[in-house]
Amino acid sequence: MRYIRAFPVFVIAVLLAVSVGVWSPSAQAQTALEEWAKQQISEETGIDPNLLATLFVTDGSDQFILAFVYITEETLQSNLKPEIKQAIAPFVGQRAMLTLVVPTQTSNFSPLEISFSQDGLTYLIGSSQIEPITEDFRASQLPPNEVSAGVLLLPVGLDVNRPFEIHYRGSFSTTFSIGGSGASQPPGFVFPNFLFFLLQLILLLFLLPFLVVI
Numbered sequence: 001m002r003y004i005r006a007f008p009v010f011v012i013a014v015l016l017a018v019s020v021g022v023w024s025p026s027a028q029a030q031t032a033l034e035e036w037a038k039q040q041i042s043e044e045t046g047i048d049p050n051l052l053a054t055l056f057v058t059d060g061s062d063q064f065i066l067a068f069v070y071i072t073e074e075t076l077q078s079n080l081k082p083e084i085k086q087a088i089a090p091f092v093g094q095r096a097m098l099t100l101v102v103p104t105q106t107s108n109f110s111p112l113e114i115s116f117s118q119d120g121l122t123y124l125i126g127s128s129q130i131e132p133i134t135e136d137f138r139a140s141q142l143p144p145n146e147v148s149a150g151v152l153l154l155p156v157g158l159d160v161n162r163p164f165e166i167h168y169r170g171s172f173s174t175t176f177s178i179g180g181s182g183a184s185q186p187p188g189f190v191f192p193n194f195l196f197f198l199l200q201l202i203l204l205l206f207l208l209p210f211l212v213v214i
Contacts, residue, residue, distance in 0.1 A: 033199055034174055041067060044208050046078040053166055055174040062107040064142070065202060068113075068166060068176065069098040071151070079212045083148075087133045091151050095160055100141040100209050101137070101148040104198070110139035111150060117173075118164040125156035145202070 034054045042049040047069060048203075055066040069075060069093045075098075088098050101109055111130045116123040130150055136142060137150030158164055165175035 017152075022172050037065070037067070037199060037203060040203055041208070041211075044212055045080055047075055047080075050178050050180050051075060053174050054146075055166060055172055055178040056167060057168050057172045059169060059171065061105070062103075062109070064101050064103040064107050064109060065099040065199075065207070066166075066168060067102075067207065068152075069100075070160070070178070071096045071098055071175070074147050081210075081212060084133075084211060088151060091131075091153075093169050095154045096131075097152045097154065098133075099150055099152050100181045100207060100210070101142065102202055103142045104144070107142055107144075108140075109142050111137060111152065112139065112170050114152065115132070115167045115170070116155060116158055116164055117167060118162065121157070122167075123160065125152060125155060129153040129155070134196070136171055147206055151174050 021153045036054060037054045038049050038052045041052055041054070041097045043049070051070040051074070053068040053071065055068075057064050067185065071088050071094070073092055076089060076092060078084050084098070088096075099111065099114070099141060103109070109151065112127070114125060115124075129152060130137070131153070132138060133149040134147070142148055154160060162176060163175055163179070165173045166176055
């Protein structure tokens, strides 16, 4: 992905600008892209991919990527920036997730719209379970291509040792499993070229530099 750094700034700006309204992959494409994004984050940070989950949200004019990192001692031994490690260190052993949001265009976001489900039960979170790292990790309108971050304390009753679903607005979901979800790129699947390239740009230019020194 590092070859993208050689792109002129105006080319990158144009590519990001035309992303408006086209970030709507099919279910199969979304699953494959989310798995690819998770693997890329794992490779750059050194965090076990089984401690990661990603979710793409496209709801009207709201378009963003959510990334989740389960906070363990192993997470603190990764390549995360020292300031990120310092922010999440108090949550080791507290059943918590570092949560990151990267809008591809101006979007309304609220961590209270994140929920979890397991065994047919839905678990909501309240304000007391949200610990912002950046000031804008709250119900707000987020500008494009900037990272918002916070920590979510997982609901009581959710068994983190078994797979569970992470939802946004009840309509978008992904699976988290410490033991591995089994998700993978479908055999013979070809990524939509523009969406794949756009995802590369977003990860390289915004999310990964927020997490690690690139």
